[in-house]
Structures are given as C-alpha cells and as structure tokens.
Amino acid sequence: MKPFSYLVVLTIAAFQTLCVLAEDQTSCNPLKNTTCDADPALGTEHTWLFNSTLDDELWDMATGTLDYTDEGADFKITKENGSTLLQSNFYIFFGVMEAHVKMAKGAGIISSVILQSDDLDEIDWEWVGYNTSQVQSDFFGKGNTTTSDRGGYHPVANADTEFHNYTSYWDKDRLEWWIDGKLMRTVNYSEPLTVYGKNYPQTPCRVKVSNWPVGIKSQSTGNIEWGGGLVDWSDLPFTMTVQKIRVQDFHSGKEYKYTNQNGTYESIKTVEGNSTAKAEINKKPAETLSQKWDDLGNGAHIGVYCGAAAAGLIIFAAFGWWCRRQRQKGRLQRGLDNGQRSEELDEMNSMKNKWRSSQWGQTSYQQVR
Ligand SMILES: *[C@@H]1O[C@H](CO)[C@@H](O)[C@H](O)[C@H]1NC(C)=O
Ligand SMILES: *[C@@H]1O[C@H](CO)[C@@H](O)[C@H](O)[C@H]1NC(C)=O
Ligand SMILES: *[C@@H]1O[C@H](CO)[C@@H](O)[C@H](O)[C@H]1NC(C)=O
Ligand SMILES: *[C@@H]1O[C@H](CO)[C@@H](O)[C@H](O)[C@H]1NC(C)=O
Ligand SMILES: *[C@@H]1O[C@H](CO)[C@@H](O)[C@H](O)[C@H]1NC(C)=O
C-alpha cells in the first residue's frame, strides 16, 4: 500500500473507534431492557489528582473539555448553553466518594458531583451558583422525580474560592453526606423519604462530575427557580474546579449484573475476578530510561559497557581524525557545542517525580468508618 492509503485506513479506523465510544455513552436502563451489558466494577479504592491528565480508559469526557492547572481541573462553561460533563467508566456497588471542589459562581449555573446508576438511582452534591455559602445534598431512587422534597441544604464557607472536602458514604443501610470531616446528613434505608427502601439508591453507580446551566428557557419553571433564575451569559466563563476525587468500592469483583428487574441490591450479582479498572490503575507506567537501565541487570550492564567502550574507541579515533581536519578548517568550536544532554536528564528526573507523587495519593486517607 502507498503511504496515502495507510493514512485513509487509519483515519477510518479512528472514526470507527470514536463511534463505538459514542455508542457506549448512551446508557441502557436494566429495568427496561434485559440485554444491557454488565457494569464494569472499580473493585478497589483510588484517589485521582485532577492536576494532570486523567486516564481516558477510566474517565470519559462526555461533553466539554477540562483545563488542567496546578491546583486541579477546571470544568468551564465558555459559551451560551455550554456544559462540561466527566463520567467514570467504572461503577461502585456501595462505597465512598470524596470530592475536593470549588463551585462555579453565577445564577442558573449548577456544579455537581454525583453517583448515578443505570436505572437512575442517584446520590448528589449540588452547588447552585447564586449561593456560594451553600451546598445541597439529594438522592433519587429509580429515577422517581414525582416529588422534590428530598434535598438538604448545608452551609459551607466560600464554596467558590476554597476547596472543601465533600464526602458521600453509601451502604445498604444508610446514606451520609460529610463536609470537611463533619457529618451533615443521614438518610436511612427505610424511612418515609425513601418510600421505605423502595426509592433508596442501591444499584451500582458511576461517578459524574459536571458544570451545567439550569437557568435556560428550555428548562421547567421549577428548575429555573431552583437555580436562581436565568443565566446572565455576559458573565462567561463559569468555572468549577476539582482538585481530587477519592472513590472506594465496597465490593471487589470484576463487574456487576442485574439478575432481574426489581432494582434492589439483592438483585445485583457481583461477578468474581479482577476488575479491568484495577488493572489499569496498577499498570506499570512507561519506563524511564534510567529504570530500563536498572532493569537490565549486571551482566547486561557489563555487555553494554564493553560495547560502549568499543564504540567509544572507534568514535575517539574517528574524532581525532575529524579534529585534525576541522582544525585545518577552523570549525572545531561549533563541532563541540553540545547542550542537549542536560535537558534530557532534567526531563527524566521530572518524569520520575511525577510517578512518585501519583503514588503518594493512594495511601494517605482513612475510611469514613
Ligand atoms: C437494549 O439494550 C441493547 C444493548 O445495549 C440495545 O442494543 C437495544 O437497542 C436496547 N433495547 C431497547 C428496547 O432499549
Ligand atoms: C499535583 O498535586 C499534587 C498534590 O497536591 C502534587 O504533589 C503534584 O506535584 C501535582 N502535580 C502536578 C503535575 O502539578
Ligand atoms: C415515587 O415517589 C413518590 C414519593 O416521593 C411515591 O409516592 C411513589 O410511590 C413513588 N413511585 C414509585 C413508582 O416508586
Ligand atoms: C445561602 O446559603 C446560606 C447557608 O445555607 C443561607 O443562610 C442563605 O440564606 C442563602 N442565601 C440565599 C440568597 O439563598
Ligand atoms: C474527607 O472527609 C472524609 C469524611 O469525613 C474523611 O474520611 C477523609 O479523610 C477526608 N479527607 C481528607 C483529605 O481530609
């Protein structure tokens, strides 16, 4: 094949991959459809620092893009009706989600970090942009939105300019919302608000993080009022920042399956095995030059030294010959000018440090209980 044909084939392959990814995003409701795929499990605990590019095997940018800075990832609304949504490709079946967030300020703008299942159970943190000293807690069961009386309102100082620790704890008996280590709210499995368990969130959830406008004309009047009125688009951009998110799965399987359509936790089967998310998290990073060298072992090192010495001798001889010629031409100085080496070393060291700091995040937190 000619190089041009390769290019065409590669481009088509890339588009096919994109289409497959786009299809995956439309989620299949297992209470309405018996042929939905199983949910891939997280099956472990991990902290993602949002100050460097997220692994796109684990996180899917459904709409918008992220701007990475030293302190985290900016979820920005940069144009009228724009929004930004990031979702995990993995699910947890009960667990903990700890998000460190600065909300976006502005009437009609909603910053949210939620857990949501395929049959629309939901556990929410929502910041409504007109009030920067408050966060709301909420939950849904099986997408039931007939009443909107489940929200909780919690004071939090300077939610738009300071990171706070918003943690949701979720097991089969209760839901808890914590801010900066303080328990703000508990919902039990069986109480009137959960319709005695029927609307209690209890199916495997993925993490969704978004910044979106509720204050637009196509929304319901109720929603627009909840958001504090219509968005003033002359205030663009609206920015929410996520510093880090810790997610802990209380099950440790490979995937989660709905065995029937009653939507209870008893109906969810945990498939044994190692999750692909766990393998992805623990995969070895691309080795740096110095690590590759260390991996070779002593025998190989000696071989390489000998080879290098031989090559060195040849180069030395050639260099001597070349010098003699250059001296005659007066270009020796330019030939010796060689500043590249130290730049390469700097880069190698900074890669190593990056890897070390990403390891640091995994071990330093305690569980809620
Ligand atoms: C059920 O899910 C399968 C797999 O995701 C999909 O192909 C099919 O169209 C869905 N059927 C309905 C009625 O939603
Ligand atoms: C990300 O943040 C962590 C912890 O705050 C820090 O150690 C690390 O150097 C930062 N990484 C980058 C690429 O800024
Ligand atoms: C939906 O929730 C309301 C109360 O919030 C409850 O009265 C109703 O029975 C629920 N519907 C279903 C199908 O669970
Ligand atoms: C903002 O939230 C705080 C704390 O919950 C509350 O006291 C205050 O009334 C709210 N302000 C507005 C304008 O709703
Ligand atoms: C965030 O809050 C949770 C719940 O109180 C706690 O377990 C966790 O250690 C806190 N994280 C940090 C970094 O302090």
Ligand SMILES: *[C@@H]1O[C@H](CO)[C@@H](O)[C@H](O)[C@H]1NC(C)=O
């Ligand atoms: C939740 O259950 C605990 C006991 O486990 C009880 O003390 C508390 O009052 C219950 N809360 C509600 C809102 O029912």
Ligand SMILES: *[C@@H]1O[C@H](CO)[C@@H](O)[C@H](O)[C@H]1NC(C)=O
């Ligand atoms: C934004 O959405 C509203 C409907 O909610 C529509 O009237 C308006 O034209 C949209 N603006 C743009 C720039 O798409």
Ligand SMILES: *[C@@H]1O[C@H](CO)[C@@H](O)[C@H](O)[C@H]1NC(C)=O
């Ligand atoms: C739902 O299905 C599970 C698994 O078969 C069963 O154990 C449970 O009793 C069912 N619950 C309801 C409310 O139908």
Ligand SMILES: *[C@@H]1O[C@H](CO)[C@@H](O)[C@H](O)[C@H]1NC(C)=O
């Ligand atoms: C899971 O991984 C462990 C080690 O990482 C391995 O020993 C075990 O065989 C794996 N289990 C399965 C079912 O693949």
